[in-house]
Each structure stands twice: as structure tokens, then as C-alpha cells.
Amino acid sequence: MALKIGLVAAGLLSAVAWAATALLGVPNPIILVALTVLEPSAVEPWFARRPVPAAATPRVLPVRLRPILDPVPWKGGRVSLAEMLAATHTNALLVTQNGILVHEWYRPGFDGATRFPSWSVAKSVVSLLVGQAITKGQLAETDRVSALLPDLRPDLRDTAAFGRITVRDLLDMTSGLAVPENYDPWDPLVGTAGMYLTRDLPAFVRDHARLSSRPGSKGQYRSIDTEVLGLILAEIQGRPLADILSEQIWKPMGAEAEATWNLDRPGGTEKAFCCLNAVARDFARLGLMVADHGRVGATRIVAPGWIERIETPARQEVDGWPYSAQWWHVPNGDEDISAIGVYGQYVYINRDTGTVIVKLSDHGAEQDEADTLAVMLALARDLARPGPTARPSPE
Template sequence: MISLMVGQSIAAGHLHEDDLLVDLLPELKKGGAYDKITVRHLLDMSSGIDVSEDYSGILMTGTPRMYLTTDLPNFVKDNRALRFTPGSKGEYRSVDTQLLGQILHRVEGKSVAALLQERIWQPMGAEDDATWNLDREGGTEKSFCCLNATARDFAKIGQLALDNGRAGDRQIVPQAWIDRLSTPAVTMSNGWSYSAQWWHPSGAKGDFSAVGVYGQYIYVNPAERTVIVKLSYHGTEQDEQETIDAMRDLSHNLRH
């Protein structure tokens, strides 16, 4: 969802992929390589920011700590160390998505939830209300997670991507942005490709997916004109390739 809204802001001229993070959120200026992070780096998970994706729950650091904080703006300010030079490789980091959400809020002057409602949820004809978790009452959206909605409305998001950003007779998300997110940009250590917050699993032939850490999927297969949503509560990253393979088989068999 963050990706789609970033694409809308870019099309409106409010944001550019080459914009520096610290120009958009000046309070994060640190000096050195951190100040070279761009919106493109955040979109493609190549920022290098050292907020780990360790979900073991033993030390409660990294992303689990970000989930628990009651002050997300201060959390990202306190976690500006780098693991690698921005843009040198891809490595999944939820903090990148959180920063994109805060950028959207800053450049658009509205909360992420309000932007979603106005620019996507209502225009695409969502059937049910959705909620987005905050760090505290009246606080900041957890842009990296925690959008709660029905399977049918998540499927409408997939259909929006399948239909090149259109819902009925309305162009909600620019087709150029759908082209951007559906074209692999970087390869992650697990062998999957990634682009503008969407995954391109191993063996992809134009299919792509939004994937949640515990087994949530919006799978889009343009060749088969199929969208599949799966909501579940698995172990961390459990059976992801097997699930994608099953969805590919389902897509083919539904069409043939």
C-alpha cells in the first residue's frame, strides 16, 4: 500500500525517487553515508539501515523493537547506523517502509491512513473498513506492518495491480508505477527479486506478490489474469516458495 501511494505522489510531482531521505525528513540528518539514502533505496530495500529482521523474540531488537515502540519518529532517529553502503545491494528492512510512510505524511500533509482512504480505498470500491495500527493513540502509523482488512479488499488491491492501476473507468495508480513495481530491481539473499516494495519470487515469469512475514499474500499473475489472497498466521517466512509455487499452479489450472 505504501508503494502504491508513493507512486501516486511521484506522479503528482510531490516526490521523486532521487530525493534524499534527509532532505524530506531533515531531522534525520546525520552526516556520512546515511545522508545519501534516497527514496529509491527505501523503495527497493537497499538503504543499508541496520535495523535487523530478527524475529526470534529473545533480545527484542530491530523490527520487533520498532513494532513495540510508542514513538516511531524517535525510533528511526535513534537507529541510523548502516550495515552497508546505500544502493550497494538489497537486504529486506522493514524500517525502509516505515520511513517511506513518514515521508508520505510529510510531503502530503495527511496521515498515511487518510491518504489510503482518499486515494485508494474509496476509489477502488473497497467493501469494508480497514484499520492501521499506530505506535500510540493519536500517533504515527506502523507503515511497515499492521494494515488490517478483509481478504476481498486485499484482492481488490491485487486486481488494481493486475489491471495496470485501474479500477473500473478510473486510473487510480499510474500505469508507469505498476510497470515499476512489476519489474525486478534488486536480488535479495534468498534469491528472490524485489522492486518498489513488492516481491518477485524465484522462478517468476512476470508474476509478483506482496508478502507478509507470517504468511499473508497478495499474489498477482498477469499472464494468467489471476489474483490470489492468502491470510494466515504461519511461522516466520514459513513455506514461502512452496506457497508461491502452489499459487502458480492454481493460477494455471483456474485459467486452463
């Protein structure tokens, strides 16, 4: 009898949990529990996704392996590169110099065919797509969100937040939207966690048209800014963000593998602020394209003016760091820039030394970023010095 009552109670509790998550518009209880224990690199299959087809003929990435700096500077001392990678829970490290892959390492269980989640590296990819739209005259930095997405608040277009926020505000994280960064799956209804888990991203954006500061007045990291940019791109081009990426960047740059972009629900909207999943070498190709002023070989993909926009720090810093058009500027560096994901994802670009570094990790949220970038700067500067003869790859 007690067992029967227990089973009934468990069944009722399960039914209530499923009904509650459906009512709140967040994933079912199984997914919510899974997200509390999964490594950040393992989340792709737990959400709907849209393919980003690759090039029919991938562009060859030359490989000539050579030694790289070891040991490396770390937190005021020096440690072996392996120790630093272990300490930051690294799954992949790729280093290129002058367009050539000189170092490629994967943690056991990962390899060149593994698709890695970008997390907020996707924000920097969205920037490139916005730059393309501006170059084509489809968009201007002075355009207001309400004019581009009238369905967000058509009844309050002149007075609501989206009537005051411009594309430039979104790009430079100065929108002032009151959606705090929160990455805790145990608190799935607050801020960015709520946006990550919602099954209706347009509705989430529409329902969070509130300001915490005047647009343009203060730099605050807000993932919702990038999501709005993604909605704008899909609206003005009339097709999903994943399709835009495939046709305008992924195929032209010669990506070797199909990527995916996670959605809020099957057939729904891309999580533009995160969740682009790709192999490590294609993240490297992306960085190489930016490093070459938006070109891949003779093919112009992004206008040089947009690359210059990215490389020119915006007037407002974002949370104390130089920032511009969804890209971070490395403090005290060589005018180097980086796309950065919350769990230790990096596409680092140092044009002075001809270096691009991709690091994909399962590290703590927003942890050790300055120290990690200092390692990348040291690697880049060391590669630029005359060194040992490269070892040709067996590939």
C-alpha cells in the same frame, strides 16, 4: 506473613516491570506477554489504530464459483488443497480470475467480515502510495531522506546515513540501514521487533541512522525502509498515512469495509511496514487494481508507469529473490508478483492468467514461501486452461 511478603514482592515486581517498559518506550508487560501467545491474526486490538474509511458505495466484486486445482503440488509431492491450507495455518483463501471471485474459503471462526492483519503486505500498499506521490511530482526516487525529513538528523544532514539514502534505496530495500529483521517478542528491543513495539516510531527511526552497507550496494530486507517511506508520505502530504490510503486508494477502488492501521501509540504514527487490517475481499480488490495496470473500471488510481516499475525487477535482488519497489517477484514463475507478509499473508498477481490470489494465515515466520507461491502458480495456470462450467454463486 509469608503471603503478605509474597504479595508485596509481586507488587514491587509488577511496578518495576511497568516502569521499565515505560522507560524503554515499549508496551506494558501485559501486552508483551499477550504477544507471545496470540496468533498473528489476533494482534489488531492490542495496539492503537487509525481508521481507513471505505467507499460510500462499495464496488461490486462479481462471484461465480468454480472448481480449482485439487490436489496441489507441495514440497515435491502432491497433497489435497485442504491439507496444504491446514499445513500452512491458513485462515482465508480467495481466488479471482479475470476480475471474478471463483473461490472463497474461510477457516471456522473467520468469515467475510473478519479484518485480517496484513503484516508486510502493507509494504506493497505503501509502494502504491509512493508511486502516486511520484506521479504527482511530490516526490522523486532520487530525493534524499534528509531533504524530505530534516528533523531526523538536522545536525548531521550532510554526513549521516539519511543524507546518503534515497527514496529509490528505500523502495528497493538497498538502504543499508543497520536494523536487522527480528520478529521475536521475547527480544523486544532488537531490530524490527523493537520498531514494532516502540511507542515512538519517529524517534526509533532517528536513533537508528546507522549503516551496515553502502546505500544502493546490497539488497537486504529491512522493514525500517518502509517505515521511513511512510514518514515521508505523511510529511509531504501533511496528514496521516491512514487518511492518505483512504482518500487515494481505499475509497477509489470501492473497498467494502473500513480498514484500520495500527499505530505506535494513541494518535501517533502508523506502523507503515506492517499492520494494515482489512477484510479479505478488500485485499483482493487491491490485487485486482494492480493486475489491471492501476485501474478500477474506468478509474485510474495508480499510474501504469508505476505498475511497470513494480513489475521490473530491481538491479539488486533482496536476500536472493527478485524484488522491486516493495513487491516480490516469484522465482521461476510467469513474471508474477506478490505482496508477502511474514506469517503467510499473500496478495499474489499473475497477469498472464488473469489471476489474483489472497491467502491470509497464521504460519511460522518466513516459512514455506517458495512452496506456497508454487501452489499459487499452479492454481493460476490451471485456471487459465479450459475447464468446467462455472457454478453461479447464490449471492
